[in-house]
Amino acid sequence: MKLYINKASPFARKARILAREAGIADRIEEIDTVVSPVTMNETLARENPLIKIPALVTDSGETFYDSPVICEYLDTLHQKAKFFPEPGPRRFAALRWQALTDGMMDAAVLSRYEMAVRPEALRWKDWIEGQKRKVFGGLHVLESEVGSWGDEFGIAQIGTACALGYLDFRFADWGWRSGHPKLTGWFERVSRRQSVAATLPPQA
Amino acid sequence: MKLYINKASPFARKARILAREAGIADRIEEIDTVVSPVTMNETLARENPLIKIPALVTDSGETFYDSPVICEYLDTLHQKAKFFPEPGPRRFAALRWQALTDGMMDAAVLSRYEMAVRPEALRWKDWIEGQKRKVFGGLHVLESEVGSWGDEFGIAQIGTACALGYLDFRFADWGWRSGHPKLTGWFERVSRRQSVAATLPPQA
Numbered sequence: 001m002k003l004y005i006n007k008a009s010p011f012a013r014k015a016r017i018l019a020r021e022a023g024i025a026d027r028i029e030e031i032d033t034v035v036s037p038v039t040m041n042e043t044l045a046r047e048n049p050l051i052k053i054p055a056l057v058t059d060s061g062e063t064f065y066d067s068p069v070i071c072e073y074l075d076t077l078h079q080k081a082k083f084f085p086e087p088g089p090r091r092f093a094a095l096r097w098q099a100l101t102d103g104m105m106d107a108a109v110l111s112r113y114e115m116a117v118r119p120e121a122l123r124w125k126d127w128i129e130g131q132k133r134k135v136f137g138g139l140h141v142l143e144s145e146v147g148s149w150g151d152e153f154g155i156a157q158i159g160t161a162c163a164l165g166y167l168d169f170r171f172a173d174w175g176w177r178s179g180h181p182k183l184t185g186w187f188e189r190v191s192r193r194q195s196v197a198a199t200l201p202p203q204a
Numbered sequence: 205m206k207l208y209i210n211k212a213s214p215f216a217r218k219a220r221i222l223a224r225e226a227g228i229a230d231r232i233e234e235i236d237t238v239v240s241p242v243t244m245n246e247t248l249a250r251e252n253p254l255i256k257i258p259a260l261v262t263d264s265g266e267t268f269y270d271s272p273v274i275c276e277y278l279d280t281l282h283q284k285a286k287f288f289p290e291p292g293p294r295r296f297a298a299l300r301w302q303a304l305t306d307g308m309m310d311a312a313v314l315s316r317y318e319m320a321v322r323p324e325a326l327r328w329k330d331w332i333e334g335q336k337r338k339v340f341g342g343l344h345v346l347e348s349e350v351g352s353w354g355d356e357f358g359i360a361q362i363g364t365a366c367a368l369g370y371l372d373f374r375f376a377d378w379g380w381r382s383g384h385p386k387l388t389g390w391f392e393r394v395s396r397r398q399s400v401a402a403t404l405p406p407q408a
Contacts, residue, residue: 065300069296
């Protein structure tokens with residue numbers, strides 16, 4: 001299989017962590033890809049018209065995106081404990097955490113585009129503040145819920161690790177740890193996992 | 205159950221169409237909600253820290269988001285044919301179409317924010333062009349694949365109807381039908397469904 005990634009992408013990192021946790025990373029060729037919301041990437045566009053990463057091309061030539069679909073697909077390819085719970089209350093709790101942390105990453109990536117890609121004269125402070133509000137709203141919810149996770153490391157926890165890792169990588173000045181001691185402790189513990197350590201963003 | 209919606213939102217429309225198709229719309233109270241990426245909505249933020257719609261509050265007080273999670277949850281509440289296929293190739297094909305059309309809607313909504321919410325002096329033409337490229341890349345893929353759908357109307361088709369309906373609603377000048385005759389014909393047919401007609405955006 002081929003997985004289009006970028007080492008800075010928190011969404012690609014979800015798939016990269018899951019593949020390592022599941023023991024199937026050796027079946028996946030990671031293809032480092034540069035994407036930008038304002039320039040074309042013909043190679044990637046042929047696989048994913050949304051021109052986003054991650055995109056997974058299976059051995060039979062099918063292409064899957066976005067990260068929740070890729071992760072759920074990869075979860076069918078191994079025999080360890082599943083990262084997506086079976087249908088039922090635990091599944092919907094996990095999917096909601098995944099959506100929460102995906103949404104936090106979306107908001108953080110949009111802030112990043114605003115601050116680093118958009119021409120300086122066209123940047124809008126209210127936009128960044130609105131996106132930052134979503135990130136901190138999510139942190140507040142995670143702080144109150146992380147205590148229920150114990151040692152579990154499924155799709156909810158993978159998403160959370162990627163969201164927090166992205167904040168460290170791009171928004172260290174936002175100081176997400178302040179006011180979130182439980183989440184800080186949890187992140188410190190999971191950061192020791194080999195799958196998490198091996199997929200750190202390049203300059204974190 | 206309570207479903208936070210806005211009649212202009214293509215993502216909320218996915219859940220509203222699925223509920224009607226599944227025959228469970230009478231169990232859902234639709235709460236019309238105004239959201240903006242740059243202003244706070246305290247009521248919605250208490251349910252969904254991402255301050256986005258749709259958000260579903262179940263009878264037992266749990267809250268689910270985003271639209272794929274809500275739609276998959278609603279799909280467990282009825283006894284008709286399922287809108288999400290069981291695990292297997294058909295499921296991943298459907299999830300990939302859902303991701304494609306969600307991505308097209310994300311790109312269109314970002315274009316809408318750029319053109320209608322952001323102060324005029326701060327708008328960036330390259331951003332809108334980049335988002336429009338994603339929308340048209342998606343249309344191109346759908347045009348080549350819609351012929352395989354027959355009369356099926358699951359989550360892939362619900363997503364597609366919502367994406368095309370949103371383009372009609374907000375971007376009539378983009379002329380999406382041009383060059384996409386199969387998709388045009390398919391959309392004309394599904395637009396006659398009661399669930400689709402009953403959830404048309406307000407000024408379409």
